[in-house]
Amino acid sequence: MRHGKKTNHLGRQTAHRKAMLANMACSLIEHKRINTTVAKAKALKVFVEPLVTKSKEDTTHNRRIVFSKLRSKEAVSELFREVAPKVGDRPGGYTRVIKLGSRLGDAAEMALVELVDFNETYNVGEKPKKKKSTRRAGKKKTEDTASTAQPKEASAKETKKEEPKAEESKAEKKDDKKEE
Template identity: 80%
Template sequence: MRHGKKVNHLSRQTGHRKAMLANMACSLIEHKRIITTVAKAKALKQFVEPLVTKSKEDTTHNRRVCFAYLRSKYAVTDLFRDVAAKVGDRPGGYTRIIKMGNRLGDNADMAMIELVDFNELYNGGKKEEKKGRTRRPKKTAAPVATPAAAPVVEEVAPIVEEAAPIVEEVVETPAAEVVETPVAEVETPEVVEEAPAVAEVEETPADEAPEAPATDEESKEEQA
């Protein structure tokens, strides 16, 4: 049975478990968010938040205590310089765990653990509202009512200015006289149509037609 055992050993020995949590805390302080399993994230939350509380008061003793857990002087420097400036006014709850589903290899529950004040997406660039105890306001003596002074009303006589009517004299100017100028008559040259020339062909009568030259045979008969 596992009654009263609140510490998760994470299947590791004491030295191995402390070294692993120290390395994870250094990575969280440096990168402001890391992704791990849900069980390791819950163990890291319990490991790192007391150290962040120590960093609010910058003393040599607190630096040595944080160095004993983190074992890295660079992580201690970032913790007391950057992280402490952001979480100086926060009373607690410095980290946030966001579940991200199961891992493909062994189906382990994965989660992202981050420092709350360094997430601009959730905070919208503003610091989250602090949730602390509300105290009742102290009772204060009721203020003594003083008689209000009567308001002073000043009567201002209205000033009426009678504006003299402005008469504008309109001078009628005669319209410009239009002078009609005669249009110059343009003499168009006369076009003379020339009849086409017809070639005269002399007709020769049929009786006066030239005789055809005699052939060789006819000339021989005439000589005979």
């Protein structure tokens, strides 16, 4: 009887199922997202999450444990080098399963499995916030305008003094014309 046995066998023998999950996990670590069926996605999530938790602490023992499950040196090194530092502060929940709808050929429910911190779709809105600019620049402008306003007033006084001279010269020219 099957009472209390929660593992989804995915219609495969034990060795085939373990090999398939290891291959899917390596693909997920390498590409950061994969498309698969919903049942395989849920099984993959249960398979990958403990491996990512192990990769947070980079020890030889943890590397060997992860390698025994993944069976790929490249995937293990990428997991410890790239994935673990990004998810270091997260207390679990490293993967996301998004349902995509039915597959055309056999109407199987499809899903997208992705590593949460490597997502471009949902993380697009999370840009680094810009610091608010201070109003110090505005204060400097008022000081600058005050310092430039004084020379303008002085230059205005000088031009007023010069204008009567111009009027005098015009009057002299008119007198010269009258004499002629």
